[in-house]
Amino acid sequence: MGKTEKAIEVCLFAGKLMIKYGAETYRVEDTMQRMGEAAGMKNVHTFVTTTGIFFSCQTEQEEDLMQMIRVDQRFQDLNKVTEVNQVSREFVWGDVSLVDAKKRLIEISEAPMNYPIWFIYLASGVAGAAFSYLMGGSVVDMGPAFIGGLITILSLVFLQRYIQGKFFSEFLAAFLGGVTALLLVHIGIGTNIDQVIIGSMIPLVPGIPITNSVRDLMSGDLVAGVSRGAEAAITSLSIAAGVALALSLFLT
Amino acid sequence: MWLEIILCFIATASFAVIFNVPARLVWIGGCIGIASWYSYSFLPILGVIPVFAAASAAFIAAFLSHLLARFLHVPVTTFAIPGVIPLVPGGRAYSTMLAFVEEDYLNGLERGIETILQAGAIAAGMVFALSIFSIRRGVAQRYETNRS
Known part of the structure; x- marks a missing residue:
């Protein structure tokens, strides 16, 4: 060669x-x-x-x-x-x-990731708790939001090993996180269901596709920008669908 | 007040960990998150509409990220992604979806448009910061004016 x-x-x-x-x-x-x-x-x-x-x-x-x-x-x-x-x-x-x-x-x-995977789980839970406080401002809901975020990221990592479709595992993870949040509020831990669910969904936010899609479209890489934007949009929709399924099963 | 600053720092820094940002740069992402969150929550007190507040906050976050990335010789994504995350309209997206689940379509559309506007405002703020940092490196213009 x-x-x-x-x-x-x-x-x-x-x-x-x-x-x-x-x-x-x-x-x-x-x-x-x-x-x-x-x-x-x-x-x-x-x-x-x-x-x-x-x-x-x-x-x-x-x-x-x-x-x-x-x-x-x-x-x-x-x-x-x-x-x-x-x-x-x-x-x-x-x-x-x-x-x-x-x-x-x-x-x-x-090389492996520079953080061990348990640290990323912990960070997801902490991010969920902190965001639920920033969105609504009640300290009581931080505990269930932490657990919800943890369950969401754990089920996402677990499901991605067995399911080929990226979006379906995100949908299922959002569903499981939503169910956890609803159950925790139902048994009396946490008061405001909206905040707990928002906190639980935070680890799934497609940050890299959204930011890169804007960046790519603006620098003229139209094909890459549109495909990343589609990825971000479908991920957001599958999260929304997962939470919607959890809510419609448990609220009615 | 202090609790909010600390929690905002923790939230953004843990997002930096979720995106595997190098450990020596995580705290910078946290500080950019504080700046963007504070401009997002402070500007509406002065009478600015929320959409414009989101755009300004995204501009501040992206501007700081570009500045620091150029200074530290790292890709700008390392700072921009955790810095913009506090502005993501999670609450509005949730209430949109809740309204659609409860078959309140009119309210859902209203909230949905708010969500899309805020997302667009964040993109606009980022683009504005980007165009400041790419002066003289323009792409895809409409006329070839450099020919004599």
Whole structure:
């Protein structure tokens, strides 16, 4: 494999990692372009969507090369995006060679999350409790909102192992969280059902798709922006449907 | 007052943890969350309508995120996502859905439009901050004026 092919491989790998862990489209395109030019390619073109990356360039012998890579899964892990960004920055400045950059990218992709999963569960519960206070201002409802948020994120992580459809597991998690909140208020823990349910649903908010969709649409990446916007909209609708099902089962 | 500030910090910082923001940057996200939440809840006291308050708060959050991201050499998403989260119209979306479940469609539509307007206002605030930071790097304009 020639030098340019190896460089293309590293560029595509960096791009795949960034899009997989929730970077904006323009940042991925910009990173790949800069890395390609730093590796000595000419006429570099990149096209990034939410589910796949295309990359084409010209070698020093004026030979045209084109590759694409498919992105199947998307997670939310901004730490990895920051690290890949750092590697690409150092590569473009010339502080890191191509081989070392590839090694570090493989390390990043194989590393675990920088927080243990129980800490993320805890953070979801705490976020639910704090938001239920911010929305309504009663300290009594923070306890049930904590439990509701915890149940929601636990069931989401559990269900995502067994269900292929992302939106259906979000729907079921919202339903289970809503049922928990309703039961807790019914047996007398907590007073205001609205606040408890809002707090319980907070860990499911699709923050990365919403923010990135706005960003992508504004920087002219229309395909990626629309697809992320659709992802955010369907996630919000499935959360709403899950809560609606819980409410209509228990309130009537 | 102090309880609200502390809880707002905790809420935004735990959101930063949910999105796996690097540990050394979590507290900055929390501070941006306080700024955006306070401008969102303080501006209506001065007589500003809530939609505009949401837009201003989102602008402040995104502006601070862009500034700090440029200063610390990290992707702007690391700060912008937790900073904007306190503005998400969760309460309004919930009351929309509650009204539809109770078959009160008129009220539901009213609340739904409020929700969509607030979401649009947040997007508008973010876009405004973005365009300040991308002056001279414009995309997709309408006329090619750079040709002589």
